[in-house]
Amino acid sequence: MSRKPLEEGYFVxxxxxxxxxxxxxxxxxxxxxxxxxxxxxxxxxxxxxxELPTEGVLYSWTYINMPVMGATEMGFGGTGVGQxxxxxxxxxxxxxxxxxxxxxxxxxxxxxxQPVVKKGDTELCTFCFSVA
Amino acid sequence: xxxxxxxxxxxxxxFQRTAPPVRDMYFTAAKAALNDAxxxxxxxxxxxxxxxxxxxLEGIGFAKDLGLNNASVTHVENASATGSTAFREAVRAxxxxxxxxxxAVGFDDMMKMGMSMMKSMAGEDPTIDSxxxxxxxxxxWATRRMxxxxxxxxxxxxxxxxxxxxxxxxxxxxxxxxHEVTPxxxxxxxxxxxxxxxxxxxxxxxxxxxxIVATKAVAERLANGRPLVKxxxxxxxxxxxxxxxxxxxxxxxxxxxxxxxTQALYEQAGVGPDDVSFVHVHDAFPIEELMYYELMGFCGExxxxxxxxxxxxxxxxxxxxxxxxxLTARGHPGGPTGLAQxxxxxxxxxxxxxxxxxxxxxxxxxxxxxxxxxCVMHMLQRED
Numbered sequence: 233m234s235r236k237p238l239e240e241g242y243f244v245x246x247x248x249x250x251x252x253x254x255x256x257x258x259x260x261x262x263x264x265x266x267x268x269x270x271x272x273x274x275x276x277x278x279x280x281x282x283e284l285p286t287e288g289v290l291y292s293w294t295y296i297n298m299p300v301m302g303a304t305e306m307g308f309g310g311t312g313v314g315q316x317x318x319x320x321x322x323x324x325x326x327x328x329x330x331x332x333x334x335x336x337x338x339x340x341x342x343x344x345x346q347p348v349v350k351k352g353d354t355e356l357c358t359f360c361f362s363v364a
Numbered sequence: 365x366x367x368x369x370x371x372x373x374x375x376x377x378x379f380q381r382t383a384p385p386v387r388d389m390y391f392t393a394a395k396a397a398l399n400d401a402x403x404x405x406x407x408x409x410x411x412x413x414x415x416x417x418x419x420x421l422e423g424i425g426f427a428k429d430l431g432l433n434n435a436s437v438t439h440v441e442n443a444s445a446t447g448s449t450a451f452r453e454a455v456r457a458x459x460x461x462x463x464x465x466x467x468a469v470g471f472d473d474m475m476k477m478g479m480s481m482m483k484s485m486a487g488e489d490p491t492i493d494s495x496x497x498x499x500x501x502x503x504x505w506a507t508r509r510m511x512x513x514x515x516x517x518x519x520x521x522x523x524x525x526x527x528x529x530x531x532x533x534x535x536x537x538x539x540x541x542x543h544e545v546t547p548x549x550x551x552x553x554x555x556x557x558x559x560x561x562x563x564x565x566x567x568x569x570x571x572x573x574x575x576i577v578a579t580k581a582v583a584e585r586l587a588n589g590r591p592l593v594k595x596x597x598x599x600x601x602x603x604x605x606x607x608x609x610x611x612x613x614x615x616x617x618x619x620x621x622x623x624x625x626t627q628a629l630y631e632q633a634g635v636g637p638d639d640v641s642f643v644h645v646h647d648a649f650p651i652e653e654l655m656y657y658e659l660m661g662f663c664g665e666x667x668x669x670x671x672x673x674x675x676x677x678x679x680x681x682x683x684x685x686x687x688x689x690x691l692t693a694r695g696h697p698g699g700p701t702g703l704a705q706x707x708x709x710x711x712x713x714x715x716x717x718x719x720x721x722x723x724x725x726x727x728x729x730x731x732x733x734x735x736x737x738x739c740v741m742h743m744l745q746r747e748d
Contacts, residue, residue, distance in 0.1 A: 239492045267612050274605050291608070292511070294503035296496075296557040313500040313557075315508075315610070323608040325496060325504075332558065337511045348490055358492055 238348050238356040242267050244283070251345050251359055252283040255322060264320040286343040287364055288316040291323060295332040316341050316361050329362035340364040365634050369458045370583035371593040371744065372465070373401025373576040374707040379538040379695030383473050383570025386418065390426040390471040393572035393700070397467065398430070401576045402586045405430040408576070409463025414440040414450035414470040416698035417477035423469065436463075444646060445600075445734030446470060447573060448702030452740055454577050455598050465578040470700035473570030477698075493612050498648070499565065501615040501736070503557035506651035510559065513666050515654070517559040521547035522672050523650035524564040524692055530679060531689025533719040536704070538567045538695030566648045566691035573703035575710070593713045596727075597633035597743040601625045603736075616652070617736025622659045625739040629729070630661075633743040637661040640683065640743075641725040642712060644705035646733040647690040653677075656731070657685070684722050687712065702740065705730040713746040 235245055243253045256265045256279035258272035264284065265273065272279050293314040312328030312335060327346055328335060341361040349356050375396025377389040398405055405427075413423025424437045436457075442449040447470030454466035509515045528545035531537035545563070553563035583592050603609075606618040630636055637660065645660075647653040657668040662683050671677055677685040688694045688708035691701060709728035711717050731741045 237492075238490065242492050265609075265611060269611075273611075292504040292508040294500055294507055294557045294559075296500045296503070297555050298497060298499075313496050313504065315504055315608075317608065321607070323610055325501070325610055325613050327496070337508070 233353055233355050235345060235347075235355045235357050238358050243359045245345070245357070250286070251343050252286055253324065253343060253359060254281055255284045256280065257282045264322050266322045266324055284322060285318045285320060288318040288324070288341055288361075290335060290337055290339045290341050291315040291317045292337060293328060293335040314341070314361060327358070327360040329360055334363060365596050365632060366455070366459060366598060368580050369455050369577050369595040370580055371575055371595065371706065371710050372578045372583050372586050373397040373399070373403070374710045375400055375574045376536045376704060376707050377572040378536045379567070379569055379571035379697060379700070379704070381475065381538060381567070381569040383475070386471050386473055386570065386572070387426050387429070389570065389572035390423070390469060391429045393471065393574040394427070394430055394467070394469050397574035397576050402588065403465065403576070406433040408433060408435050408465050408467045410436045410438070410454065410457040410466040412438050412440050412450040412453045412466070412468045414446040414468065414699045414703070415472040416441065416443070416446060416474070417472060423471070426471070427469075442738050442740065443734035444696070444698050445702060445732040445738050445740040446699045447704070448730070448732040448740035448742070449600065449734075451575055451703055451706055451742065452598050452600055454575070455595050455742070458577050458579060464582050465576060467574065467576045468703060469572065469574040470703040471572040472697050472699040474568045474697050475570060496613050497557070498615045499557040499560065501613065502649040502651055503560050505616050505655070506559055506649065509651060509655070513669070515669055517551060518547060519654065519669050519672050520559060520564055520650040521550040523653050524550045526678050527647065527686045527690040527692040528563065530687055530720055531693030534688045534694055534708070537689045537693055538569050538571070539689065539693040560649050564650050564692065567693065567695040569695050569697060571695060571697045571700045571704070573700040573707050575703050575706045590714055592747040593710050594745045594747050595742060596745045597629045599625050599629045599632065600738065600740045601628065602738050615736045617733060619655060619659055621739045622656060622731065622733070625741050626660045626731070629741045629743055633727070633745070635727055635743065640727050640729050642684045642687050642709075642722045642728050644686060644688070644690065644709060644728070644730045646731060647686055647692055648696065650692070653685055653690070679720055679722060687717070687720050687722055702730070702732045705732070706742070706744070709744045713744055
């Protein structure tokens with residue numbers, strides 16, 4: 233089964249199946265942002281689209297006692313959610329793979345994919361992080 | 365300082381989980397405010413309707429139940445800060461001289477709006493930026509606080525219990541417990557998003573609230589022996605880039621936003637934290653209220669837990685927060701909440717709050733956040 237992003241413009245899936253977040257780099261501010269910006273939010277100068285680092289450090293986490301997006305059954309399960317700091321200063325909020333108790337602030341995390349819904353032979357995915 | 369804008373009337377419809385039709389709640393709250401002010405709707409020069417969801421121009425349709433008064437009418441939406449923004453626009457209308465009397469009405473039913481969110485969660489048209497529930501953002505703020513400062517879940521439970529017990533004396537609150545709520549009871553409630561439980565979460569439901577402002581001359585004419593309530597400051601700000609800034613899904617927003625807005629409010633009002641008698645904040649979860657103790661200057665950075673242990677933020681304490689129960693227990697339909705804060709602040713400053721009265725209330729501060737991107741605050745002052 234092939235995989236595609238649930239929405240274009242947030243991340244890419246390489247041929248080898250590995251994901252990378254798409255962000256913006258502002259030369260004027262020397263800052264990176266996620267998601268893609270139309271222009272630098274600080275200087276209002278042009279930005280370029282870049283792939284962001286795929287590993288970071290867990291800044292915070294929680295476990296939400298509700299099923300993950302796309303689930304069609306309610307009333308059981310939950311999902312981890314975290315904020316991950318990438319080396320270039322970007323902080324990303326995303327689902328976390330794993331179960332409650334798996335995460336500690338300061339852990340190394342890696343970008344991963346999470347299926348959301350199937351359309352024919354294609355899995356539409358969002359991005360998430362798992363313990364590196 | 366704003367010189368010539370006074371709150372002359374406030375009114376509410378109870379906040380409820382199962383609410384009557386929004387049109388009925390609108391009429392009840394608006395009519396109560398008009399009666400409190402002692403005026404007819406035809407005397408209102410500008411009307412600001414604030415609500416979430418619903419139909420286009422729904423507010424003016426409801427306002428026709430009050431009358432057809434040829435007034436200027438504007439519909440306002442700023443997420444949870446909707447009611448606060450409607451109030452701010454009413455203040456600006458009077459302050460600008462465009463009218464002598466302006467009115468703000470907030471109204472909606474989050475339970476009816478929530479159904480569309482549930483459908484999205486169940487797989488109908490999911491989108492990347494709606495994958496994380498708002499509860500998750502607040503919980504991550506709490507987890508980080510626990511890591512950095514050693515704050516415990518018991519502290520969060522104490523804040524929530526305080527607000528539940530404040531609401532017991534608010535006849536319009538959604539959660540009016542028939543017993544004293546303990547932190548243990550709060551901790552034992554259903555987990556929502558670690559470390560938060562269901563009794564720590566803001567109550568979702570429907571309701572309506574209204575406030576009417578006017579010039580000093582009108583306020584003095586209508587005072588009827590009651591102390592005047594002056595609007596001494598009004599501030600609204602949006603995000604400023606900060607380290608670790610989050611652009612997608614940041615419902616809590618940068619902490620910097622509240623600090624900047626509060627500082628501007630103090631400066632405009634000509635007061636500081638020591639002059640404030642009570643505070644209403646956007647307490648969707650206890651972590652918010654705890655952080656606002658510090659971000660608003662009521663204690664030093666990291667000292668908020670001490671205020672909780674001392675009981676400083678309970679009614680009777682040094683600086684009561686959420687004297688009407690806050691979002692936690694009074695409730696939080698998106699449109700009305702900011703105006704419910706103005707309602708309680710006005711009642712407090714008039715000395716009419718009964719068992720939840722903050723003694724000697726002189727300056728009341730109200731604060732709401734809109735999806736973490738907008739902060740709207742007002743300072744109200746008693747004038748004898």
